[in-house]
Amino acid sequence: MTNAFVRKLERFGPLDRDERDALDALCAGAVHHRADDEIGQGGQAGTVPLLLAGFAYRFKLLSDGRRQIHGLFVPGDLCRHLYGHLSPSDHVVRTLSPAVVAAVPAAALHGAMERHPRIARALWASTVTDDAVLREWVVSLGRRSAYERMAHLFCEVFLRLRAVGLVDGQSCDLPLTQMDLGDLMGLSTVHVNRVVQQLRRDELIALKGPHLTVPDVAVLGRAADLDPAYLGLEVGPAHPRNAPARVGAA
């Protein structure tokens, strides 16, 4: 299977062989991490962690130990802003599962963007999309009920994974404990448990251990009050190419 980074960027516009090779080159030297490993910190100044396989997240702790996760990464995602090196990092990135991570030198990334305008374009479109996801989290945390929030999260993850070809039929991996889900969506573990059970009873999802099944994303999305245009992934089928590139219009 091709590089997840390439698959992700191809959603934003076609790439030719040359461009795909350039992206592959950026991933050289990817390393394996164990679950629950910190990534991108320490020695790696001037590089951007790129997740190629597995799951990761970023979070902040309050002074009394409360944790809030404010980013979830799936294969193909950059785990830091393209210009993140301009400002000291204020949070931690950690793997959720065994993972493959490339430490892409920021200079190489920017070089590739200069040489390949379509890569630059895709990368920026991807950044803008990441932003939209974060804003949608704000909406969830601020105004959606626990039930809607969880439904929205499962929907988002499912669609993002489908976009990089990691959904098999109606199922995908999701190595999150209920405690993680709580820290993602601002809920207690106990309440997550109850809400997940309700979602199961309503047959919107099946969730056993690290395995998520979504019988019908559209139905789940409706329960989540999900914006049909969200991620531009909604209506489309399993993988890009046939879907219209949702890019370029003003």
Place this chain on the structure above:
Amino acid sequence: MTNAFVRKLERFGPLDRDERDALDALCAGAVHHRADDEIGQGGQAGTVPLLLAGFAYRFKLLSDGRRQIHGLFVPGDLCRHLYGHLSPSDHVVRTLSPAVVAAVPAAALHGAMERHPRIARALWASTVTDDAVLREWVVSLGRRSAYERMAHLFCEVFLRLRAVGLVDGQSCDLPLTQMDLGDLMGLSTVHVNRVVQQLRRDELIALKGPHLTVPDVAVLGRAADLDPAYLGLEVGPAHPRNAPARVGAA
């Protein structure tokens, strides 16, 4: 007084006369808006709204009318991502007060960035900071109590306004109704009222109409469980220049 955009960017590094002039040029043709006016929509494709005076916000509505504000803009702020034109906008931007807004052509902005690397650098640093603010909102909404949340918000706004020279002594403008505050922090109007009163009783803030006074930001920050490094504005005094540029380190 100089252009708020220039003042904001100077926080991220010094700019010479030439660079300041370039920024000024981008603001040519700024127009006045009434309060509660939609900005940046419609005809303005290919431009980025830049707020030069007044306040604005962006929000989303859920299908049943619940509103969540997911961005608050103060003078000097760009109201859209630098590459926002790569993706259709999924939300609305609206003024909170009478405001002056320049519709900066994206092309002109990128041109200025190419000609003036220090402008590019400052603009990127500013983007990264905006990101950090949004993530901090996620933390607030997910894990802070209503009391901490409001304290954090007032602190953030106060520091951001101070950074562009819009704090006079211990006071600044803040033209938000309690309903707006609720939609910002995911609370009901009634509860906002109660929390604000508590903050007043604790003498952490004074808030009458559109006027906010913060006797001691450090104390307010402590009540908010605010990260001391947040915004890099904390310890510094009223305005840049004398403060070390918090930029460039990895």
Place this chain on the structure above:
DNA sequence: CGCCGCGTTGACTTCACTCAAGGCGCGTGG
């Protein structure tokens, strides 16, 4: 075998929401 992490359940508490009403300041129009 026994610990430990994770999911599950029940009972109770509490933070925040809803509903409802009243006050105040201000602009508009009679």
Place this chain on the structure above:
DNA sequence: CCACGCGCCTTGAGTGAAGTCAACGCGGCG
């Protein structure tokens, strides 16, 4: 000039969603 309406702030009472605390089952692993 005053009456009225309206937006906003305030207050009280009751409700409800989600949190806390505590216990137990289950499965994996050392």
